[in-house]
Amino acid sequence: MTLICMIVFVLGSLQLIKEYREFNEFKRDEESFNEYKNKESEYLESKIKGDDFDW
Numbered sequence: 001m002t003l004i005c006m007i008v009f010v011l012g013s014l015q016l017i018k019e020y021r022e023f024n025e026f027k028r029d030e031e032s033f034n035e036y037k038n039k040e041s042e043y044l045e046s047k048i049k050g051d052d053f054d055w
Helices: 002-050
Strands: none
C-alpha cells in the first residue's frame, strides 16, 4: 500500500513539474511577443512622427 502511495505521489509530482515548465515556456513566449510588438509600435510611431515613410 505504501509503495502504491509513493508511486502515485511521484507521478503527481512529475505531472506538476511538467505543467509548471509548460506554463513558464508560454509566459516567456508571450513576453517576447509583447516585446516585439512594443518595438514594432515604437518604430511605426517614430516613422509617423518623422514623416519618414519610404512610399
